[in-house]
Amino acid sequence: MKTNEHNKKAQQLDVHSTSNENEKLTTNQGLKINNNQDSLKAGERGPSLLEDFILREKITHFDHERIPERVVHARGSGAHGVFKLTKSLAAYTKAKFLTELGKETPVFVRFSTVAGSKGSTDLARDVRGFAIKFYTDEGNYDLVANNMPVFFIQDAIKFPDLVHAVKPEPDNEIPQAASAHDTFWDFISLMPESMHMIMWLMSDRAIPRSLRMMEGFGVHSFKFINEEGKVHFVKFHFKPKLGVHSVAWNEAQIISGVDSDFHKRDLWEAIESGDYPEWDFGVQLIPEEDEHKFDFDLLDPTKLVPEEEVPVEIVGTLTLNKNPDNFFAETEQVAFHPGHIIPGIDFTNDPLLQGRLFSYTDTQLSRLGSPNFHEIPINRSLNTVHNNQRDGHMRQQIVKGKTSYEPNSIGGGCPFQAMMSEGGFASQQERVSGVKIRERSKSFVDHYSQAKLFYNSQSTPEKMHLQNALIFELSKVTRPEIRERLVGQLAYIDTSLAWKVAEKLGAEVKKLEWPNQSLPADSNIVELQSEEREPDTKVSDALSMKHTVKDTIKTRKIGFILANGVDGGAVSDLKTKLEAEGAKVELIAPSLAPVKTNDGTDLIPKYSLTNTASVCFDALFICSGADSVKELMISENKHHVLHFINEAYKHCKAIYFGTDTQAVYHHSNVSAKKHDDPGIVTWEDGNPADKFINAIAKHRVWDLEMERNA
Numbered sequence: 001m002k003t004n005e006h007n008k009k010a011q012q013l014d015v016h017s018t019s020n021e022n023e024k025l026t027t028n029q030g031l032k033i034n035n036n037q038d039s040l041k042a043g044e045r046g047p048s049l050l051e052d053f054i055l056r057e058k059i060t061h062f063d064h065e066r067i068p069e070r071v072v073h074a075r076g077s078g079a080h081g082v083f084k085l086t087k088s089l090a091a092y093t094k095a096k097f098l099t100e101l102g103k104e105t106p107v108f109v110r111f112s113t114v115a116g117s118k119g120s121t122d123l124a125r126d127v128r129g130f131a132i133k134f135y136t137d138e139g140n141y142d143l144v145a146n147n148m149p150v151f152f153i154q155d156a157i158k159f160p161d162l163v164h165a166v167k168p169e170p171d172n173e174i175p176q177a178a179s180a181h182d183t184f185w186d187f188i189s190l191m192p193e194s195m196h197m198i199m200w201l202m203s204d205r206a207i208p209r210s211l212r213m214m215e216g217f218g219v220h221s222f223k224f225i226n227e228e229g230k231v232h233f234v235k236f237h238f239k240p241k242l243g244v245h246s247v248a249w250n251e252a253q254i255i256s257g258v259d260s261d262f263h264k265r266d267l268w269e270a271i272e273s274g275d276y277p278e279w280d281f282g283v284q285l286i287p288e289e290d291e292h293k294f295d296f297d298l299l300d301p302t303k304l305v306p307e308e309e310v311p312v313e314i315v316g317t318l319t320l321n322k323n324p325d326n327f328f329a330e331t332e333q334v335a336f337h338p339g340h341i342i343p344g345i346d347f348t349n350d351p352l353l354q355g356r357l358f359s360y361t362d363t364q365l366s367r368l369g370s371p372n373f374h375e376i377p378i379n380r381s382l383n384t385v386h387n388n389q390r391d392g393h394m395r396q397q398i399v400k401g402k403t404s405y406e407p408n409s410i411g412g413g414c415p416f417q418a419m420m421s422e423g424g425f426a427s428q429q430e431r432v433s434g435v436k437i438r439e440r441s442k443s444f445v446d447h448y449s450q451a452k453l454f455y456n457s458q459s460t461p462e463k464m465h466l467q468n469a470l471i472f473e474l475s476k477v478t479r480p481e482i483r484e485r486l487v488g489q490l491a492y493i494d495t496s497l498a499w500k501v502a503e504k505l506g507a508e509v510k511k512l513e514w515p516n517q518s519l520p521a522d523s524n525i526v527e528l529q530s531e532e533r534e535p536d537t538k539v540s541d542a543l544s545m546k547h548t549v550k551d552t553i554k555t556r557k558i559g560f561i562l563a564n565g566v567d568g569g570a571v572s573d574l575k576t577k578l579e580a581e582g583a584k585v586e587l588i589a590p591s592l593a594p595v596k597t598n599d600g601t602d603l604i605p606k607y608s609l610t611n612t613a614s615v616c617f618d619a620l621f622i623c624s625g626a627d628s629v630k631e632l633m634i635s636e637n638k639h640h641v642l643h644f645i646n647e648a649y650k651h652c653k654a655i656y657f658g659t660d661t662q663a664v665y666h667h668s669n670v671s672a673k674k675h676d677d678p679g680i681v682t683w684e685d686g687n688p689a690d691k692f693i694n695a696i697a698k699h700r701v702w703d704l705e706m707e708r709n710a
C-alpha cells in the first residue's frame with residue numbers, strides 16, 4: 001500500500017482516522033468499559049435496568065447504523081489514488097491541475113452498478129458508474145462519469161421515469177439488479193432516443209471482466225476556458241492500460257452465484273497486492289466555433305464524438321493505489337456532484353447535465369441527512385472552507401468571530417470575494433437568448449444513426465453477443481406487444497439484427513407507427529423522428545473492444561489444477577514464467593490438504609475443486625504428472641475436473657494441458673477442438689509457455705465461440 005507522505009488528501013484523512021490497536025474499549029463519551037458481555041440486571045436472572053447507559057448507547061447506535069442507499073448507483077467500490085498530468089492543457093483551460101506539467105492531484109474514485117441495491121451482484125448487465133473526485137488545490141472537482149459514453153435520455157426530466165422503469169417492479173419488487181423485465185423494455189420501446197445507449201447496454205461493455213478493465217467517459221460535452229477566455233468543448237475519456245475486457249453472459253450469471261463480490265474483490269486484491277489499476281486520461285477538444293460542424297448536436301448526451309472525427313489526446317494518468325480504510329466512512333459517504341467544478345471548466349447547456357446540476361446535492365440531503373455533508377472527511381476539500389453558511393445538523397467546523405453575513409464591517413468584511421486572478425470562479429459569459437419554451441431541439445431528433453455506428457463497429461462475436469443479449473432480455477418480457485415494439489425499433493438500426501431477434505422471440509418485424517407516447521402532445525417533430533439517416537462516420541474502431549490492449553497478461557488469474565504426484569518442476573517453471581509477466585497463479589486441488597509433488601515438496605492449494613469455479617479464472621493449466629492426473633480422474637474428482645475444464649472451454653478461455661494429461665484431455669470437450677484453436681495448448685506444442693501466455697493476453701478466443709460450443 002502507498003504511504004501517505006506525498007498525498008495531501010491522505011494526510012487530511014489521517015487526522016480523522018483512529019485505530020483500536022492496543023486501546024481500551026470505551027463508550028462514545030470516552031468512558032472505559034469494564035464489561036462488554038453482560039447488561040446491567042436486577043439480580044442474576046432478573047430484568048435489565050433502564051439505567052444501563054452502556055447497553056442503551058450501544059443498542060441505540062446500532063439501531064441507527066444504516067443510512068438510505070443511493071437511489072441509483074447504490075452498489076459501489078471505492079479507492080484512493082492520484083492523477084498525474086503528463087501534457088499541459090494550458091492552451092485550453094486554466095484549471096491548474098490540468099496545466100502544471102507533472103502535477104499530482106489526489107483522487108477518490110467510486111465505481112458502481114446502477115440499478116441494483118447495495119447488496120446486489122457485481123455482475124449484473126448494467127452500466128457502470130466511474131465517479132472521480134479530484135482534490136485539487138482550487139477546490140474539489142468531480143467528474144461523475146460512466147463506462148459508456150452516451151446516456152439513455154436527452155433531458156433530465158425523463159430520469160425518474162427511466163429509473164422507475166429499470167428498478168424492480170413496484171408491486172412485487174422483482175427483479176433485482178436486472179433490466180430484463182417488462183417495465184424497462186416497455187419504457188425503452190417507447191423512447192427511440194435510448195436506442196444508441198441500448199446498443200452499449202446490450203454489448204459486452206455491460207459485463208466487464210474487471211472494474212480495472214473498463215473505460216470511463218464524462219458523457220456530456222463540457223467546456224474548457226483558458227486564461228484568455230477562449231472556449232473549447234471537451235469530452236473526457238479514461239482508457240485502461242490493461243485494455244477493455246468482458247466476461248461471457250453465461251459466465252456473468254454463474255459468477256453472480258459463485259462470487260457476487262467478484263469486481264469488488266478484484267479491485268481490492270489488485271490494490272492490496274500492488275497491481276495498481278491505471279488509466280490514460282484523454283480529451284477530445286473542439287473549438288467553440290466548430291460547435292455546429294457535426295452531424296449531431298454536441299449538447300445531445302445520446303451522441304458521442306467519433307474518435308475518427310476528433311482524436312482523443314492523452315494528457316494524464318489516473319492510478320488507484322490505496323484501498324479505503326473504512327467502507328462506510330469513505331465509499332458510502334462520498335458525495336459526488338457534476339456541479340463541483342473549478343475555474344477553467346464549465347457546463348454546457350446539455351439538458352441532461354443541467355438537470356443533474358440540481359439532483360446531486362439534493363439527493364445527498366436525504367442520503368447523508370444534512371447540508372453539512374461537505375464536512376465528512378472524504379468530502380472535504382483540501383482548502384479550508386470560509387463562508388457565512390452556518391449551523392445545520394452535525395455541524396463540525398467552529399467558525400470564530402461575530403459575523404456570518406456579508407457585507408459586514410464588524411468582521412472587517414471577511415471572508416472576501418476572490419478576484420478571478422486570485423482563483424475566484426466566474427461562469428463563462430455566454431450569450432443566451434430565446435423564448436421560454438418546453439420543447440426538444442430539432443437538432444436532437446436523430447436517434448438511430450449513432451446506434452448504427454456502434455453496431456456496425458462491433459466485431460462479429462461482439463455483434464453475436466449483442467444480439468443474444470437482446471434475445472435474453474426480451475425473452476424475459478411477458479407482454480408480446482412490448483417485444484414487438486422493441487423489434488420495430490431495432491429495424492431502424494439493422495434489419496438483420498431485428499429479424500434475428502424477432503425470430504427467437506416469435507415476434508414480427510413491423511415498421512413502427514409514429515407518433516408514439518414519448519413525444520409531447522403537440523409535437524411537430526414526428527416526421528423528423530421517423531426519418532432514417534446514416535452517420536457521417538460509418539465505422540469506428542474505438543467502439544469495439546477488439547481493438548484495445550491484447551498484449552499483456554498482467555494481473556490475470558491463472559488456475560493450476562493439480563493433485564498428489566504432480567510434476568513439481570513443471571508447476572514452478574510455468575508459475576515463474578507467468579508471474580514474471582505479471583499474472584497471478586492460484587492452485588486448485590481436490591481438497592485443501594497440501595499436495596505432494598513428485599519430488600516430495602508440499603504445495604498448499606488456495607482452492608478446492610468444489611469451493612471455486614472456472615468462472616473465477618482467466619485461464620487454466622492442467623498440471624503435468626501421471627500420478628496427479630490419475631488422482632484427478634478418480635470418480636470422486638473426475639466430474640468436478642471435467643466440469644471445470646469444459647466450462648472454461650465454453651467461455652473461450654486459454655487452457656494448457658501439461659505432459660501426461662491425455663486422460664483428462666480426451667474426456668473433456670476440448671478433445672473435439674479445431675486443430676488450430678490458439679487458445680488450447682497441449683503437451684505436443686513447441687514453446688507451450690509462450691503460446692499459453694499469448695493466448696491469455698488475447699483475453700478470449702471469441703472468434704471460435706460457436707465452434708467451442710457446438
Ligand code: HDD
Nearest residue numbers: 070072073110129130131145146156159219355359360363
Ligand atoms: Fe447520476 C449517482 C453518473 C445522469 C441523478 N450518477 C450517479 C453516480 C454516477 C452517475 C457515476 C454514482 C456516484 C457515486 O458513486 O456516488 N448520472 C451519471 C451519468 C449520467 C447521469 C454519467 C448521465 C450522463 N444522474 C443522471 C441524471 C440524474 C442523476 C440525469 C437526475 C436528474 N445520479 C443521480 C443521483 C445520484 C446519481 C440521484 C444517486 C446518488 C448520488 O447521486 O449521489 O442524484
